[in-house]
Amino acid sequence: MTKTGFILANLFHKKTRTWLTLLSVVMAFVLFGLLQSLNLVFSASPDFIGATRLVTQSRVSFTQSLPMRMVPEMDAIPGVQRVMYQQWFGAVYRENPQIFAFAVDPERLHEVYPEWVMPEEHWNAFRGTRTGMIAGRLLADQYGWKVGDKIPLQSNIFPQKNGSKDWTFDLVGIYDGKDAQWQQQTAGGMYINHAYFAEATQFGGGNAGIFVLRLEDPDMAESVAMTVDKRYENSADETKTQTEKDFQVGFLKQLGDIGLIVRWILFAVFFTLLLVVGNTMAQSVRERVPQFAVLKTLGFSDNSVLGFVLAETVALCAIGGLLGLSLATLLGAGISKAAGPMMPVAVDGRVWLSGVIAIVVLSLVVGLLPALRARRLKIVDALAGR
Amino acid sequence: MFRQIFAITGLNLRSIPQRWGPSLVIVIGLAGVVAVFTALLAMAQGFQATLQDAGRTDNAIVLRGGSGAELNSGFGGDSADIIKLGPGIRKGSDGKPLASGEIIVITELLKKGETINAANVTLRGVEPASFELRPQLKIIEGRRFEPGLREIIVGAGVARLFDGAGVGETLSMRGSDWTVVGIFEAGDANDSEMWADAGTAQSTFNRGNGFSAVRVGLESPESLETLKAALAADPRLTVEVLQEQAYYSAQTGQFRATISVLAGVVTLIMALGAIFAALNTMYAAVATRTREIATLRAIGFGATPVLVSVMVEAVVLAFVGGVAGAFIAWAMFDNLSVSTLGQSFTQVVFAFQVSLPLVLSGLAIAMVIGFIGGLLPAVRAARMQVTTALRTQ
Numbered sequence: 044m045t046k047t048g049f050i051l052a053n054l055f056h057k058k059t060r061t062w063l064t065l066l067s068v069v070m071a072f073v074l075f076g077l078l079q080s081l082n083l084v085f086s087a088s089p090d091f092i093g094a095t096r097l098v099t100q101s102r103v104s105f106t107q108s109l110p111m112r113m114v115p116e117m118d119a120i121p122g123v124q125r126v127m128y129q130q131w132f133g134a135v136y137r138e139n140p141q142i143f144a145f146a147v148d149p150e151r152l153h154e155v156y157p158e159w160v161m162p163e164e165h166w167n168a169f170r171g172t173r174t175g176m177i178a179g180r181l182l183a184d185q186y187g188w189k190v191g192d193k194i195p196l197q198s199n200i201f202p203q204k205n206g207s208k209d210w211t212f213d214l215v216g217i218y219d220g221k222d223a224q225w226q227q228q229t230a231g232g233m234y235i236n237h238a239y240f241a242e243a244t245q246f247g248g249g250n251a252g253i254f255v256l257r258l259e260d261p262d263m264a265e266s267v268a269m270t271v272d273k274r275y276e277n278s279a280d281e282t283k284t285q286t287e288k289d290f291q292v293g294f295l296k297q298l299g300d301i302g303l304i305v306r307w308i309l310f311a312v313f314f315t316l317l318l319v320v321g322n323t324m325a326q327s328v329r330e331r332v333p334q335f336a337v338l339k340t341l342g343f344s345d346n347s348v349l350g351f352v353l354a355e356t357v358a359l360c361a362i363g364g365l366l367g368l369s370l371a372t373l374l375g376a377g378i379s380k381a382a383g384p385m386m387p388v389a390v391d392g393r394v395w396l397s398g399v400i401a402i403v404v405l406s407l408v409v410g411l412l413p414a415l416r417a418r419r420l421k422i423v424d425a426l427a428g429r
Numbered sequence: 430m431f432r433q434i435f436a437i438t439g440l441n442l443r444s445i446p447q448r449w450g451p452s453l454v455i456v457i458g459l460a461g462v463v464a465v466f467t468a469l470l471a472m473a474q475g476f477q478a479t480l481q482d483a484g485r486t487d488n489a490i491v492l493r494g495g496s497g498a499e500l501n502s503g504f505g506g507d508s509a510d511i512i513k514l515g516p517g518i519r520k521g522s523d524g525k526p527l528a529s530g531e532i533i534v535i536t537e538l539l540k541k542g543e544t545i546n547a548a549n550v551t552l553r554g555v556e557p558a559s560f561e562l563r564p565q566l567k568i569i570e571g572r573r574f575e576p577g578l579r580e581i582i583v584g585a586g587v588a589r590l591f592d593g594a595g596v597g598e599t600l601s602m603r604g605s606d607w608t609v610v611g612i613f614e615a616g617d618a619n620d621s622e623m624w625a626d627a628g629t630a631q632s633t634f635n636r637g638n639g640f641s642a643v644r645v646g647l648e649s650p651e652s653l654e655t656l657k658a659a660l661a662a663d664p665r666l667t668v669e670v671l672q673e674q675a676y677y678s679a680q681t682g683q684f685r686a687t688i689s690v691l692a693g694v695v696t697l698i699m700a701l702g703a704i705f706a707a708l709n710t711m712y713a714a715v716a717t718r719t720r721e722i723a724t725l726r727a728i729g730f731g732a733t734p735v736l737v738s739v740m741v742e743a744v745v746l747a748f749v750g751g752v753a754g755a756f757i758a759w760a761m762f763d764n765l766s767v768s769t770l771g772q773s774f775t776q777v778v779f780a781f782q783v784s785l786p787l788v789l790s791g792l793a794i795a796m797v798i799g800f801i802g803g804l805l806p807a808v809r810a811a812r813m814q815v816t817t818a819l820r821t822q
Contacts, residue, residue: 063709070702074695103602104535104549106500106774107634133501200501206667208495277604279635283537285545293546297776300767304472308465308695315461315699319706322454326713 050354057327064323065363071316072367072398073374076390078309079397080375085295085302091224094261096155097268098290099254102281106131108250109280117254120270122263127155128251132235133200136186143231144196145252146240149175155257158221165190165216173239176212179229183217190214201244210243255287313401321409324356328413335417336425349418356410364402368395433734437725441742448717451710452746458703459750459798460757463791465699467758469692471781476688476769477681479779482617484674486650487519488562491643491660494667499533499642500773506530506638508666516659517652518645521561527646529558532627534634535775536602538591540768548768550587551622551775552602554630562646566619571596571611576626579633582611586620586778590768594623603633618677621768621778644673680772700798707802711743715810722810723818732811739807740800747799751792758791759783 055061099117101107108130117126127147134144149169152159161177169175178188188194192214202208212235220226241248256271258264268284275282285293328335335348368390375390445452491512496502513528521527532554537547553559560566560573574580583594599606607625614620631638647653650672657670715722722735763783771777 059712060709063705067702067705070698070705074698077694104537106535197495199495199497279603281604289545296546297548297770301769311461311465312699315458318457319454322450323709326451
């Protein structure tokens with residue numbers, strides 16, 4: 044019998060108990076996987092955004108619009124390659140107000156966001172069509188939009204000059220992200236033509252919500268941000284400029300203490316798990332004290348007995364943990380499909396990594412005490428049942 | 430029969446202290462389930478109560494048609510004046526219609542302990558009638574703002590969770606300084622806001638004479654329809670009229686649904702884990718007492734009392750765990766003040782509410798889990814072959 048076979052045979056010497064323990068470990072890791080992916084959503088640091096852009100918003104808050112006359116002024120600031128402006132449109136499509144629709148200048152969008160990939164003829168169509176709009180791939184897929192469709196939208200902020208809240212746009216392009224993470228970002232987004240918006244809207248046409256500044260050199264981020272804010276200090280339109288990454292982080296942080304609660308649950312789950320598995324292992328070793336004594340009599344060293352017990356816990360935690368994480372991956376895919384792109388519960392590589400770390404920690408913590416106990420065993424006492 | 434049940438059950442329960450280790454698994458497992466369940470739902474409940482209490486059935490909010498929320502809404506002062514003269518609006522203490530134009534500006538404050546990322550907080554420009562429309566709102570420190578001055582009063586929730594919002598401090602907005610002169614408390618969502626004089630806010634934030642919304646007091650809850658019909662018939666206006674309480678309640682739906690789903694999934698998975706753990710423990714408990722049970726059966730005790738005694742033990746342990754879990758949730762989370770992003774894109778400060786019904790349903794879940802976890806081992810104990818069992822080591 045090989046060592047592996049011996050360990051597995053030992054593990055299943057009480058079938059019911061091992062199965063039940065295994066199942067509770069599986070459940071705990073299903074939960075661990077799902078919660079950890081949720082945790083990552085809340086504590087995300089969007090590194091993929093990079094540091095080539097700054098976001099300038101009103102100092103009061105980003106819902107306070109800034110005047111368009113600032114565009115050429117910012118274009119002229121040294122270190123700024125191009126400025127893009129965008130106005131939140133408050134789009135509602137079929138009662139879904141979670142569409143991130145912005146009115147932009149197509150040319151400037153193209154220059155400032157090279158991460159959006161779209162055939163050049165679609166960019167041209169967007170530039171050339173006043174009532175044009177472009178949509179992110181995932182958003183378009185969600186609603187089955189195709190290039191050439193007329194998309195009826197409502198704005199919950201801006202009525203048209205004739206008082207109507209209904210707007211219609213021509214879908215002239217669908218953009219992709221340049222990599223997987225940017226592709227994720229296409230889930231909620233769409234852009235419309237600012238020139239058309241400014242002309243047709245009843246009010247707010249001369250304003251933009253935020254400005255996005257593409258820098259010539261990422262190292263200049265801090266100095267450019269200071270120059271911009273300095274320029275508008277003490278004016279009616281004071282600004283606050285930060286890197287695009289900080290802007291996004293701030294956005295997520297607004298969700299506030301929810302991430303904290305998720306962390307508390309994770310802790311509770313793990314603690315409970317620790318106790319269940321730890322207890323089973325302790326019990327299992329207690330019952331097999333005479334067996335271990337026999338092993339030692341046969342000539343197995345103290346350390347190899349310790350190894351056997353430890354290997355059992357590792358096997359139990361690893362089998363259960365990996366099964367649980369796999370289940371979580373499947374469930375997570377199902378949940379994010381059902382909940383839509385706004386709740387990206389993805390049990391991905393990062394979650395698996397922390398899951399594997401958890402498995403190692405767990406098996407060491409619960410295995411070490413029983414293993415040491417088996418190691419310290421005196422043959423005579425154990426065989427005599429003392 | 431009952432005497433037998435009592436005898437064996439008593440024997441079982443009294444012997445629990447001798448095998449604390451395994452029993453503790455059930456207790457702590459269930460404590461975990463109940464604590465998580467209670468805490469999550471206490472959060473959902475606290476959020477809902479905070480918003481619901483902010484609205485009254487005899488107040489109404491008038492928004493621009495299709496805007497859905499005060500933040501998106503807006504109209505000129507002339508429209509506001511027409512609205513205030515609508516039918517069905519009750520008279521205030523000054524004899525004029527009880528109605529106030531309010532403007533919403535979102536400002537940024539730093540949460541305590543935060544240095545970079547600011548959070549959105551509502552600044553509401555209000556007219557004198559706004560106070561009368563919210564009788565629950567009391568100044569608890571300092572005084573009200575003086576109309577025309579750049580003075581501001583802040584809600585208790587904001588003062589508690591955010592920096593720079595204490596009495597005497599100044600907030601800088603659009604190149605001007607605002608002094609905090611008082612703190613108010615309403616015990617609901619209003620506590621998440623800051624209030625200033627509407628006129629001063631209009632001029633500071635370049636809003637002309639426009640308002641975001643008009644809030645009115647109704648003669649009776651039924652007057653809502655009267656006002657709605659009259660304003661809809663007026664060709665000068667495109668507005669929607671919403672009952673204040675319905676307006677706030679509508680904002681709780683999504684959050685509550687999200688948290689409820691989260692609580693459901695987490696509780697279900699944890700409960701399954703706990704059931705397996707409980708099964709394990711009870712099987713072990715039965716196994717270690719094999720000879721004891723067999724002896725009892727041999728001297729004439731029936732199978733049912735044995736079965737019942739194992740079940741009772743499981744349920745009692747589960748109950749103890751449930752109580753411990755509910756206590757943990759209460760001690761750690763009850764009245765804990767937190768904030769999250771509300772639907773109007775600003776922070777809503779609310780407190781966890783661990784209520785009795787919540788605790789009771791947590792305990793019910795614990796006992797169901799204990800029942801399921803005890804059932805199979807109990808059946809095994811009852812079915813035991815007396816002769817073989819007596820011979821086991």
